[in-house]
Amino acid sequence: MSEINKQQSIKDQNYPLGGWGSHGIVRGLFVPLNIENVDTDQIIPARFLKGTTKDGFGKNLFIDWRYINNDEQQPKPDFVLNQPQYKGQILVAGKNFGCGSSREHAAWALTDAGFKVVVSSFFADIFKNNALNNGLLPVVVSDEFLQRIFDQDYDAALTVDLENQTLTIDNTNEAVAFEINSYKKTCLLNGYDDIDFLLGMKEEIERFEMNRM
Amino acid sequence: MAKTLFDKIWDAHTVKEINGGISVLYIDKHLIHEVTSPQAFKGIKNRGIPVFRPKQIIATADHNVPTVNQHLPIQDELGKKQVDALMENCKNHHIELYGLGHPYQGIVHVIGPELGITQPGITIVCGDSHTSTHGAFGCIAFGIGTSEVEMVFATQCVMQSKPKTMRINVNGVLGDGVVSKDIVLYILAQITASGATGYAVEFAGSTISNLTMEARMTVCNMSIEMGARCGLIAPDETTFDYIKGRQFAPANELWDASLAKWKILSSDDDSTFDSEIFINAEDISPMITYGTNPGMGIPINAFIPTIACIADSDKAGFSKALAYMGFEEGKKIAGQKIDYVFIGSCTNSRIEDLRMVAGYVKGKTKSADVEVWIVPGSKQVEKQAIEEGIDKIFIEAGFQLRQPGCSACLGMNEDKIPAGKYCISTSNRNFEGRQGAGARTLLASPLTAAAAAITGHVAFPFYLERGA
Numbered sequence: 001m002s003e004i005n006k007q008q009s010i011k012d013q014n015y016p017l018g019g020w021g022s023h024g025i026v027r028g029l030f031v032p033l034n035i036e037n038v039d040t041d042q043i044i045p046a047r048f049l050k051g052t053t054k055d056g057f058g059k060n061l062f063i064d065w066r067y068i069n070n071d072e073q074q075p076k077p078d079f080v081l082n083q084p085q086y087k088g089q090i091l092v093a094g095k096n097f098g099c100g101s102s103r104e105h106a107a108w109a110l111t112d113a114g115f116k117v118v119v120s121s122f123f124a125d126i127f128k129n130n131a132l133n134n135g136l137l138p139v140v141v142s143d144e145f146l147q148r149i150f151d152q153d154y155d156a157a158l159t160v161d162l163e164n165q166t167l168t169i170d171n172t173n174e175a176v177a178f179e180i181n182s183y184k185k186t187c188l189l190n191g192y193d194d195i196d197f198l199l200g201m202k203e204e205i206e207r208f209e210m211n212r213m
Numbered sequence: 214m215a216k217t218l219f220d221k222i223w224d225a226h227t228v229k230e231i232n233g234g235i236s237v238l239y240i241d242k243h244l245i246h247e248v249t250s251p252q253a254f255k256g257i258k259n260r261g262i263p264v265f266r267p268k269q270i271i272a273t274a275d276h277n278v279p280t281v282n283q284h285l286p287i288q289d290e291l292g293k294k295q296v297d298a299l300m301e302n303c304k305n306h307h308i309e310l311y312g313l314g315h316p317y318q319g320i321v322h323v324i325g326p327e328l329g330i331t332q333p334g335i336t337i338v339c340g341d342s343h344t345s346t347h348g349a350f351g352c353i354a355f356g357i358g359t360s361e362v363e364m365v366f367a368t369q370c371v372m373q374s375k376p377k378t379m380r381i382n383v384n385g386v387l388g389d390g391v392v393s394k395d396i397v398l399y400i401l402a403q404i405t406a407s408g409a410t411g412y413a414v415e416f417a418g419s420t421i422s423n424l425t426m427e428a429r430m431t432v433c434n435m436s437i438e439m440g441a442r443c444g445l446i447a448p449d450e451t452t453f454d455y456i457k458g459r460q461f462a463p464a465n466e467l468w469d470a471s472l473a474k475w476k477i478l479s480s481d482d483d484s485t486f487d488s489e490i491f492i493n494a495e496d497i498s499p500m501i502t503y504g505t506n507p508g509m510g511i512p513i514n515a516f517i518p519t520i521a522c523i524a525d526s527d528k529a530g531f532s533k534a535l536a537y538m539g540f541e542e543g544k545k546i547a548g549q550k551i552d553y554v555f556i557g558s559c560t561n562s563r564i565e566d567l568r569m570v571a572g573y574v575k576g577k578t579k580s581a582d583v584e585v586w587i588v589p590g591s592k593q594v595e596k597q598a599i600e601e602g603i604d605k606i607f608i609e610a611g612f613q614l615r616q617p618g619c620s621a622c623l624g625m626n627e628d629k630i631p632a633g634k635y636c637i638s639t640s641n642r643n644f645e646g647r648q649g650a651g652a653r654t655l656l657a658s659p660l661t662a663a664a665a666a667i668t669g670h671v672a673f674p675f676y677l678e679r680g681a
Contacts, residue, residue, distance in 0.1 A: 036530045037406055037506050041644040046623040050277065050291035052251035052298050054359075070632060070650035094530075096407040099440060099506075100644060101623075102342040103249065104358035125410060125442050126342060129373070130358035143526070181233040181374065194360070195260070198368040201229065201237060205368055208228045208239055 020135055020188045024163040026116050027170070029088035033080055034150050038093055039100035040127065044109040046101075057105050058112030085154040089116040092149050092158075096120075097138075098127025107134040117160050119167065121146045132184050133194065139167055139178045148174060162188060215481035217378050218447050219413040222353045222478070226336045228370060235372050241335040243269055243365045244321045245308070247295040248276040248625070249340030253363035254302040264306040266369045271330060272303050272310040275320045277625040280588050280615035283313050292626065306366075317460075319591020319617040322346040322559035326430065327593055329459025333448040333475040338365060342437045343559045343641065349429035350456070351448035351478050353413070356437065376411055376442040377487035380480070382418040385494035390675035392569070393428035394561060394639065394658035396420065397435040398500035398510040400492065406508035410440030412488065415480060420494040421446060426455040427565040434560045435641050438507040447479040499674055502643045502656040503546055504534035509643070511546065513661065513673045519543040537645050538653050539633070547671050549655075550582070553636035554666040555648070556659055557588030557615075558622035561639035564597050566659045571603040573663040573674065579611040580669030586613050586628065588620040612666065624649045637665040 020026075048060040066081055068074040075082045091110065097120040098106060107130040110118065118131065119139045131138045139160060141149075149158070149169060157170040162185065168175040180188075187193060198205075216224070228237040250272075257264065264270070277292040287293035296313065303310035311317040317324055322343050325331040331347045337354035338344060340362045347354035361371050381400060401408075414436050421429065429446050436444025453472060456462045463471040498512035509531075511517065519542045523531045535542060540549075556562070556570055567589065579585050587607055589595040595617055598604050607614045621628040622640035624647070630636045632651025639662050643654040655671065664674040 034529070035533070036527065039506070039642075039644045041623075041642065041647050045646050045650070046276075046625045047650075049248050049625065050289075050295060052295060053255065054252050064646045064650055070646070095526075096410070096440070099406060099410075100342065100437075100642060102340060102344075102356035102358055104252075104340075104360060107358070122407060122410065124407070124440055125376070126356055126358060130360065133358060133360035181235060183231055183233045183235050183372075194372045195256075195364050195367050198237065198364055198370050198372070199262070201370075202368065205228055205237075205239070205370055209369075212239075 020116065020137070020162060024189050025159065025161050026089055027159040028090065028157055029086070029155070030090040030092050030119070030149070030158050031080055031086045031088060032150055033091060033093040036094035037096045037099055040098055040103050040106040041100055043098070043106040044103065049103060049105050054108045056112065057109035058114070061109040061113045089114055090119060090158050090160065091115050091117070092119045092146070094120065095122040095143065095146070097123050098131070099124040102126045102130070104130045104134070107131045107136050111136050119146070119149065132188070135188060137162060137180075137188065141167060141176055141178060145176050215484040217480040217484045217486060218351065218415055218478060219353065219378050219445060220484075222334055222336065223375060226353070235374050237370050238336060238373055240338050240365050240369055240371060241269065242271070242325070242330055242337045244325055244337065244339035244344070245270060245272045245362065246276055246321050246339070246341065247274050247299040249359050250302065250362055251295060251298045252359045253340075253366055254298070254306070256363040257366050260367070262367055264308065264366045267307045269369065270308045271325070272299060272308050273318055273321050273324055274299055274312045275617070276619045276623070278313055278618040279626050280618050280620050280628055283616045289626065316592050319593065320559045320562065320619055322434065323563060323590030323594065326350065326426070327459065327591060329456055329462030332456060332462070332471070333452060333478050338371060343434050345436045345441065345444045346430050346434040346559055348433040348436070348443050348445035349426060350452055351445055351475070353443055353445065355443040376413045378415070379409055379412040379441070379488040379490070380415045380417055380486040381490045381492065383416065383420040383492045383494055384418040385420055387420060387494050387497065390499050390660060390673065391497050392658045392660055393424055393431040395497055395500045396494075397432045398502065398507070398656060399497045401435065401438055401508045402500065402510040403492070404439055404490065406438060406506040407440045408508070409436065412441050414439065414441040414444045415486070416444060416446050422449065425565060426451060427563045430563070431560055435507065438641060448475050499658065499661050501546055501661060501671060502654075503538060503540055504531070505537055505643055505645050506534070507641065507643060507656060509534060510656070513547055513671060515546070517542055517544050517546055547673060549671040550635065551637050551665045551670055552583065552634040553630050554583055554585040554662050555588070555621040555636055555638040555640065556662050557586065557590070557620050558638075558640035559590065559619070560641045561659050562588060562590030562594065564594050566639065567594065567598050567603050568601070569659045570663045571606045573660060574610045574667060575606050577610060577667050579666045582669045583666055584613070585611065585666045586615055586621060588615045588628070589617050591617050610666070621648050623647060624652070630654070637662045637671070
């Protein structure tokens, strides 16, 4: 096993969601959801929040947009997730994605449905944190670049390189850099989570409490 | 260095700053409910660690509880499972639970303030975006996801990047029929549903200072609808008077010490904000939403915008919203027929809201075509409404007075608005399907909701009041 592969397998072991891509890269087709202000009630409506585990939310992802008359039976043919040519681990959505409710179920539904990246020109605050805490990478690009992606045909592929913080439209080779907090990047690449980090700070937290008394 | 109120509280709670500008933030109070906590309890169980500070947690059941026959077992199997899990988890971890049947049970953002748990200068989190409500007391309060709920269980801390600061100044005197809900819907219409994303918003100015605590809570409650991390208002005598004597408020010498600390909580005169907005109270009319996000609001006597006035990038969303709502561009919204009126939610379900509605409908009866649900925010609000005789006014008007819970704000329980029906709602979100699949929500103040209940359509509350 090469050194890189060995590292990769360690990452995957530590990472319950299956690791963040190979060498920190996710490459492939994307699903264009050209709608702005997609709120978490659309991502997963409240009536599907009754689980006590994190599993199985993917089947109800965007459910009211996927079916005619909200009957959960007859698919709406014009909705992007019902069109077989659109697939992949990258969702590209209009600005202000994930606004509204703090429900982490929205992130769970997206990862359960196989998404690893959401690209938009703007994310709601709580959703962004929830996504990062579940190995789902929010990539912020400019409105113009977002439009460039929407302008691509269904068979265009994107490459998201977390290590180098770039998003590339493969056909045209147009690339942009994206921002991510360095701590969060390390967490994603290595499969660490915030709780591990905070548990390591337990004594410091206790001292902080003492000093406030 | 001059600091804003937000910076003062944030800095005082920062245990450590780590690389990339993330703060390890200490949390004073953690509120939990049945929907966003079970996975977090499972998480710490899987890690084999205890709840670090159980005494700093308060639990209640609100999101999916029924609002009728609360003394009977919950019919909905999955809802019952969540409520039962909360009871078991609270018992196992020695967390105070105000569950169904408890005299303190209610919507998590109603009970925190009414019990005196919410206090100036502290940090509060809850796995619910409307945690911003508590900021009305001059504290930092924000909604978190379930992973973060688990972090707080484990360590009483969250890891967050520090938001930028914004101050929204509202000055002047409100007109007749204009209440705090109209202020916040007006701000939303001005700055849009993402206008404060990335910011902590301080509300200030004479109009805000003159609001009661409950009215201030309505404003801060909807700061999340602008995308804000949190909303807050500097504490003053109104704040202190409200807190004094409440169940968990400091008493005796502790009260004096607390008061001394609270009185210095304000933004320094020479502090600067990353963004500042000024609004004249005189410009605000009773508001109503016509679309599918809370930023799509207009004065009741105005017309729905035409697509020509909408920015190109927003045209598709605008058309989609109107199609969902069954509205046409350029049409008047007043006179729109209504099927349901919902008065409740963490935005507007407190005693002052119920008094406002009762004062308006006293001696009147509802329109025959409208179903009206009044859902008090808590057992204590319900009790007080009964003591004041408000319940009788509602019953005589033909309204249904239900039992406390989140109810039709998000339709997790049976209180759903049927597809295609119009509901004037005092809640906070008019998203597609929010109140039930296909439901059409118009957000408004309790006063406007009351006017709709009586007339059966969208009506300007002021004229009706004068005419009655």
